[in-house]
Every structure is written in C-alpha cells, then in structure tokens.
Amino acid sequence: MDFTIKISAEEEKALLTDMVSIQTWIENAIHNKARQCIDNVVKEYSDKQPEKISVVEKSSIVSTVNPKTAVKKAAEILSASKMQTNSK
8 A cells, every 4th residue: 555645845854854764764653553553453352462473473363353443433432422421
C-alpha cells in the first residue's frame, strides 16, 4: 500500500534540520507504529505474549482475526457516552 503526503518547502527545510531523510523517518515511524499495533492485536486476540513469539507467528494471528478498527472503537465509545448521558 502506498501513501503520499505533501509538505511545504518551509516544512521540508525545517524537518531537514532534525533528520537526515524525511522519507526514511516517515517509513520508520509507520513501521514502528504498525509493529506496536500488531503487538496490541496479538495481546487482545490471543493468549500469546508478543515479545515471546516470532514475527511470522504474529502475522499469522493478525491475519486470522477481525480486530475492531479505531473508527469502530470510537463509535462504540461515543454510543456508550450518549447512553450514559441519556440515562441521567
């Protein structure tokens, strides 16, 4: 999957004062976030400890479950919040 972002010349100039490569930084950031989310799915949907299993086993677990998306979780929280408000 590919994603494209646009930044201004000023944003690029400022970012390059703090990093060697914007592209590399973005790639590392998204891969690290994905790794964290994979570990969270493994914890929530299995009895395995992510730090004690292989990447292949983690991938197998993630591919076989249907985890809730952030949008679905937010909708459930909003719905519960509305129900609490209405019950008062």
